[in-house]
Amino acid sequence: MSLIGIGTGNPRHLTGEAVDALKAAELILIPRKGPDKADLADLRRDICAAVLGDAPVRIAEFDLPVRDASNPDYRTGVNDWHDAVAATWAGEIARNLPDGGNVALLVWGDPSLYDSTLRIARRLDPAPEIDVVPGIAAPMVLAAAHRIALNEVGRPFMVMTGRLLRSGGWPDDADTIVVMLDGDCAFQTLDPAGVTIWWGAFLGMPEEMLIAGPLGDLSDEIIARRAMARERHGWIMDTYILRRRED
Numbered sequence: 001m002s003l004i005g006i007g008t009g010n011p012r013h014l015t016g017e018a019v020d021a022l023k024a025a026e027l028i029l030i031p032r033k034g035p036d037k038a039d040l041a042d043l044r045r046d047i048c049a050a051v052l053g054d055a056p057v058r059i060a061e062f063d064l065p066v067r068d069a070s071n072p073d074y075r076t077g078v079n080d081w082h083d084a085v086a087a088t089w090a091g092e093i094a095r096n097l098p099d100g101g102n103v104a105l106l107v108w109g110d111p112s113l114y115d116s117t118l119r120i121a122r123r124l125d126p127a128p129e130i131d132v133v134p135g136i137a138a139p140m141v142l143a144a145a146h147r148i149a150l151n152e153v154g155r156p157f158m159v160m161t162g163r164l165l166r167s168g169g170w171p172d173d174a175d176t177i178v179v180m181l182d183g184d185c186a187f188q189t190l191d192p193a194g195v196t197i198w199w200g201a202f203l204g205m206p207e208e209m210l211i212a213g214p215l216g217d218l219s220d221e222i223i224a225r226r227a228m229a230r231e232r233h234g235w236i237m238d239t240y241i242l243r244r245r246e247d
């Protein structure tokens, strides 16, 4: 089984290794996530069409099971959801590739970063041999778009979710944080004094939006522009870097 990083929405993010892995597949599984995320399935379809041409690779689309967000225990909810997704993959593989063969999944960004595809693949029985093809991750596309380095000289940076930033505040020992998976603009819960933000949405796509500057000056503008863009497209993915000045 090949888990292939495809970058963040620009078909040109695909590496040569990713192209080779796609061409070597016998079955490609494409999840459908419902109408609000239609663009992501569309992009996966477009990538397959562009890369595969007339190659006889079977493509199976399936409806991704929905996570039960009502479960009070977040980890248990995610665990149950991963089981359900693995069972759906197993059904699709048995139906489309009954004699076995190489199955591929196109993973958004890079498979190692805030993505469960590897964890789900490990639930398959019998356990498949897994190849991972690295992809260009959202923080890399964001840093490149703003032309900044993620870390200061010799310093670490922390990558975290909006949920963690909101519940735990600015982490100790980090002067730079990268925030992903934030539907609620958790930056607005911080003391903005001395903090710079580099924000980006739809990174790598034609709709790309970039805003950078002092958090205190830009927080309201980002919240407003994010809401408008989400309204216009029906969905949004954004990532931001925050850096606190050392006093």
Ligand SMILES: C[S@@+](CC[C@H](N)C(=O)[O-])C[C@H]1O[C@@H](n2cnc3c(N)ncnc32)[C@H](O)[C@@H]1O
Residues within 6 Å of the ligand: 008, 009, 107, 108, 109, 110, 111, 112, 113, 114, 115, 136, 137, 138, 139, 179, 180, 181, 182, 200, 201, 202, 203, 204, 205, 237, 238, 239
């Ligand atoms: C489930 S995670 C997947 C991350 C992915 N594996 C990666 O390497 O970037 C989804 C989050 O990645 C970030 N993201 C992915 N694609 C993005 C894009 N095109 N523009 C901005 N942020 C993006 C957002 O923070 C989004 O909430």
